[in-house]
Amino acid sequence: xxxxxxxxxxxxxxxxxxxxxxxxxxxxxxxxxxxxxxxxxxxxxxxxxxxxxxxxxxxxxxxxxxxxxxxxxxxxxxxxxxxxxxxxxxxxxxxxxxxxxxxxxxxxxxxxxxxxxxxxxxxxxxxxxxxxxxxxxxxxxxxxxxxxxxxxxxxxxxxxxxxxxxxxxxxxxxxxxxxxxxxxxxxxxxxxxxxxxxxxxxxxxxxxxxxxxxxxxxxxxxxxxxxxxxxxxxxxxxxxxxxxxxxxxxxxxxxxxxxxxxxxxxxxxxxxxxxxxxxxxxxxxxxxxxxxxxxxxxxxxxxxxxxxxxxxxxxxxxxxxxxxxxxxxxxxxxxxxxxxxxxxxxxxxxxxxxxxxxxxxxxxxxxxxxxxxxxxxxxxxxxxxxxxxxxxxxxxxxxxxxxxxxxxxxxxxxxxxxxxxxxxxxxxxxxxxxxxxxxxxxxxxxxxxxxxxxxxxxxxxxxxxxxxxxxxxxxxxxxxxxxxxxxxxxxxxxxxxxxxxxxxxxxxxxxxxxxxxxxxxxxxxxxxxxxxxxxxxxxxxxxxxxxxxxxxxxxxxxxxxxxxxxxxxxxxxxxxxxxxxxxxxxxxxxxxxxxxxxxxxxxxxxxxxxxxxxxxxxxxxxxxxxxxxxxxxxxxxxxxxxxxxxxxxxxxxxxxxxxxxxxxxxxxxxxxxxxxxxxxxxxxxxxxxxxxxxxxxxxxxxxxxxxxxxxxxxxxxxxxxxxxxxxxxxxxxxxxxxxxxxxxxxxxxxxxxxxxxxxxxxxxxxxxxxxxxxxxxxxxxxxxxxxxxxxxxxxxxxxxxxxxxxxxxxxxxxxxxxxxxxxxxxxxxxxxxxxxxxxxxxxxxxxxxxxxxxxxxxxxxxxxxxxxxxxxxxxxxxxxxxxxxxxxxxxxxxxxxxxxxxxx
Ligand SMILES: Nc1ncnc2c1ncn2[C@@H]1O[C@H](COP(=O)(O)OP(=O)(O)OP(=O)(O)O)[C@@H](O)[C@H]1O
Numbered sequence: 002x003x004x005x006x007x008x009x010x011x012x013x014x015x016x017x018x019x020x021x022x023x024x025x026x027x028x029x030x031x032x033x034x035x036x037x038x039x040x041x042x043x044x045x046x047x048x049x050x051x052x053x054x055x056x057x058x059x060x061x062x063x064x065x066x067x068x069x070x071x072x073x074x075x076x077x078x079x080x081x082x083x084x085x086x087x088x089x090x091x092x093x094x095x096x097x098x099x100x101x102x103x104x105x106x107x108x109x110x111x112x113x114x115x116x117x118x119x120x121x122x123x124x125x126x127x128x129x130x131x132x133x134x135x136x137x138x139x140x141x142x143x144x145x146x147x148x149x150x151x152x153x154x155x156x157x158x159x160x161x162x163x164x165x166x167x168x169x170x171x172x173x174x175x176x177x178x179x180x181x182x183x184x185x186x187x188x189x190x191x192x193x194x195x196x197x198x199x200x201x202x203x204x205x206x207x208x209x210x211x212x213x214x215x216x217x218x219x220x221x222x223x224x225x226x227x228x229x230x231x232x233x234x235x236x237x238x239x240x241x242x243x244x245x246x247x248x249x250x251x252x253x254x255x256x257x258x259x260x261x262x263x264x265x266x267x268x269x270x271x272x273x274x275x276x277x278x279x280x281x282x283x284x285x286x287x288x289x290x291x292x293x294x295x296x297x298x299x300x301x302x303x304x305x306x307x308x309x310x311x312x313x314x315x316x317x318x319x320x321x322x323x324x325x326x327x328x329x330x331x332x333x334x335x336x337x338x339x340x341x342x343x344x345x346x347x348x349x350x351x352x353x354x355x356x357x358x359x360x361x362x363x364x365x366x367x368x369x370x371x372x373x374x375x376x377x378x379x380x381x382x383x384x385x386x387x388x389x390x391x392x393x394x395x396x397x398x399x400x401x402x403x404x405x406x407x408x409x410x411x412x413x414x415x416x417x418x419x420x421x422x423x424x425x426x427x428x429x430x431x432x433x434x435x436x437x438x439x440x441x442x443x444x445x446x447x448x449x450x451x452x453x454x455x456x457x458x459x460x461x462x463x464x465x466x467x468x469x470x471x472x473x474x475x476x477x478x479x480x481x482x483x484x485x486x487x488x489x490x491x492x493x494x495x496x497x498x499x500x501x502x503x504x505x506x507x508x509x510x511x512x513x514x515x516x517x518x519x520x521x522x523x524x525x526x527x528x529x530x531x532x533x534x535x536x537x538x539x540x541x542x543x544x545x546x547x548x549x550x551x552x553x554x555x556x557x558x559x560x561x562x563x564x565x566x567x568x569x570x571x572x573x574x575x576x577x578x579x580x581x582x583x584x585x586x587x588x589x590x591x592x593x594x595x596x597x598x599x600x601x602x603x604x605x606x607x608x609x610x611x612x613x614x615x616x617x618x619x620x621x622x623x624x625x626x627x628x629x630x631x632x633x634x635x636x637x638x639x640x641x642x643x644x645x646x647x648x649x650x651x652x653x654x655x656x657x658x659x660x661x662x663x664x665x666x667x668x669x670x671x672x673x674x675x676x677x678x679x680x681x682x683x684x685x686x687x688x689x690x691x692x693x694x695x696x697x698x699x700x701x702x703x704x705x706x707x708x709x710x711x712x713x714x715x716x717x718x719x720x721x722x723x724x725x726x727x728x729x730x731x732x733x734x735x736x737x738x739x740x741x742x743x744x745x746x747x748x749x750x751x752x753x754x755x756x757x758x759x760x761x762x763x764x765x766x767x768x769x770x771x772x773x774x775x776x777x778x779x780x781x782x783x784x785x786x787x788x789x790x791x792x793x794x795x796x797x798x799x800x801x802x803x804x805x806x807x808x809x810x811x812x813x814x815x816x817x818x819x820x821x822x823x824x825x826x827x828x829x830x831x832x833x834x835x836x837x838x839x840x841x842x843x844x845x846x847x848x849x850x851x852x853x854x855x856x857x858x859x860x861x862x863x864x865x866x867x868x869x870x871x872x873x874x875x876x877x878x879x880x881x882x883x884x885x886x887x888x889x890x891x892x893x894x895x896x897x898x899x900x901x902x903x904x905x
Pocket of ligand 1: 425426427428429430431432433446448482498499500501505548551562
């Protein structure tokens with residue numbers, strides 16, 4: 002979800018290409034100016050792309066085949082999100098040629114990071130700024146890419162085995178809560194192992210059990226390969242250079258024209274670039290995650306993240322003259338219509354069985370100006386009951402699965418029971434689809450990356466995916482997207498994740514505008530909770546921003562996109578230049594070492610501002626100028642006046658330039674801005690206790706109150722107000738359900754997630770899929786569990802937790818919706834005096850209560866499904882208990898069926 006604003010949006014690559022003529026000359030002048038010979042760099046890159054200069058400096062992300070396709074109008078917009086104007090995407094340049102060999106072995110997914118012989122010939126792009134260290138010259142492998150290239154997967158300091166310090170001794174209580182039981186099952190992600198310079202990611206399951214299953218990234222380059230080839234089974238030894246392209250992927254982040262330095266580089270950048278010139282980024286990697294994703298998907302956002310050297314950063318910036326730089330959001334970005342963003346339908350249109358159903362979101366794209374198809378493996382003929390990941394276990398061929406006209410025949414993952422559904426979004430390295438398991442009825446998010454033997458982007462994709470797998474497989478928290486498993490199918494690599502249907506915060510901001518304070522507080526609290534958990538495991542996310550935070554229809558927030566995350570082993574380690582510039586902490590920009598975890602706190606502060614204004618701080622500046630502001634000035638970004646004092650204070654706490662001065666995530670959870678945030682998350686409805694009173698009791702449950710936090714008087718007061726308003730406003734049978742469904746993500750009225758135009762909400766809310774109900778996703782029963790090579794759901798504990806939450810029974814220890822550490826009054830000094838009753842806090846209450854109270858009068862139609870369920874439950878119980886016939890049921894406000902107000 003490194004989705005970027007247009008100034009480094011991927012689509013700009015197309016514009017860059019379109020204007021290649023003039024830009025070429027400009028590049029040439031830049032080359033002369035900086036005394037760089039792009040030609041020599043390109044030529045000197047052994048095993049790297051031999052692309053023309055213009056390609057070599059372009060963004061990796063835009064080299065995505067998908068982006069190269071001639072997109073639909075929506076897609077064009079989708080890839081040019083920004084806080085400014087956007088332009089229509091132009092065709093991307095041809096994919097680079099990266100002959101390499103990727104080998105598969107039975108062990109899964111591996112990288113053999115042999116040093117490249119040409120390690121010093123890595124292209125340095127066009128600025129003498131953060132010159133990437135010659136990786137091959139490092140004596141310590143931990144220096145490679147800041148050790149984060151594979152985040153615990155490759156670098157020596159990030160082992161994923163049981164010796165992981167985060168696993169052994171650094172866990173917070175939360176971590177322990179959410180981690181138990183995660184490493185036991187065979188084939189679980191915990192089996193990811195690192196040994197010296199090679200590692201195996203066990204969760205990546207090869208469907209070709211008897212064939213080499215590992216994808217080995219070694220320093221063998223096949224320069225003769227002129228074209229990209231699918232990483233298919235008939236290519237037994239595809240080897241990918243691990244440094245030039247895979248480890249560092251110099252051309253991955255810089256080669257894509259969408260972030261083409263040439264395109265984005267303007268006079269201002271050139272001037273500003275002097276700021277970077279003297280910097281030496283010893284740990285800088287060129288492996289930029291050129292993150293961009295397609296807003297056209299509907300769920301992804303348009304902010305770029307970057308991982309790489311500063312030279313790339315400089316060139317990323319979009320000049321105001323660029324057609325992609327516009328302060329006016331694209332109509333498509335503001336369009337609430339799902340059609341322009343979500344490309345439903347099937348999967349691979351090029352599949353011979355696809356019946357010709359074309360889907361522009363799929364795996365076909367123009368290459369060299371021609372449509373190049375990459376066929377998915379044919380689904381097997383038979384279906385077994387084995388693991389959903391097993392090669393023969395394809396539901397696609399099941400005769401019991403009717404094929405709707407709108408669904409292509411080919412599932413994304415023929416080897417599994419997961420059928421690839423609509424496109425959720427595009428990332429830098431692949432696509433994310435809804436996955437549906439026809440057998441179990443479960444849904445997931447399938448992140449798909451096509452691996453090519455000779456494509457640097459594929460290598461970078463594999464690296465990042467591996468990194469995500471490694472990290473995510475160790476995480477379990479309600480505010481972190483849950484990892485389910487992964488597998489390789491043919492030339493595709495899939496990661497199965499918890500499906501969060503609400504989209505990202507960025508997307509919500511684009512669609513619905515800035516959030517209200519109540520929503521900001523709730524979301525911030527949940528983000529913090531996830532961060533506190535993550536940081537307790539000594540892991541830094543490094544790309545916290547709205548685009549990487551997903552929201553479910555119930556207002557539950559999930560941190561996502563761990564492609565840049567890094568496990569920190571030491572007290573402090575060099576900070577690689579990764580992240581999204583506008584959310585990037587000063588110490589990252591300045592390449593100073595410090596408390597690494599604090600970079601997430603800075604980014605959180607930026608995200609709070611983003612939620613409050615729809616834009617990150619310093620968004621009025623172009624990229625380089627913004628980075629200059631962030632890195633060098635003493636200024637604080639403008640904090641909107643409409644935020645209350647504690648909100649402003651929270652932001653200021655986060656945006657302290659000295660990382661050591663920033664509170665930790667755990668400390669910030671005690672900040673009044675979030676500590677007393679209204680729990681918006683809706684609990685999953687479950688069987689109601691037989692004698693449980695309705696009314697306020699249900700309201701309490703629905704609010705999630707009491708599940709993980711102790712109630713203050715404030716909470717009681719709040720509930721009293723709720724109760725009062727409920728009793729006054731519920732006069733219709735249509736409101737019967739309201740007491741149990743009063744919470745919502747943002748606001749009950751006009752809530753983005755409840756808005757009728759919000760298909761994610763509708764999908765999630767209306768879907769009867771068991772995936773939305775943890776009751777159906779217990780670990781052992783899931784089709785993801787067991788079987789050969791299967792990766793079990795590792796959210797078993799989560800499922801248990803959720804079950805504990807059924808019926809809203811309070812469990813202060815489960816942390817289910819309380820999100821994080823226990824709430825105790827151990828506020829740091831900075832928060833003293835801001836407790837309930839303090840002027841600041843009291844100041845907030847009226848508006849908050851008003852909003853909360855409105856939740857009780859939300860129109861019934863917004864909760865039709867749940868409301869009906871609740872009513873049905875109550876009716877059933879009532880019938881059994883009182884032997885009352887349905888036609889005699891009293892549905893008046895005073896009826897026990899409509900809710901009591903006499904306490905819990
Ligand atoms: N678990 C999920 N549930 C729902 N949607 C998701 C999920 N994960 C990702 N998406 C959607 O897919 C889009 C792309 O996902 P993501 O950013 O993780 O891919 P990526 O390849 O990691 O991108 P990048 O690395 O460039 O940021 C997101 O913007 C989001 O809209």
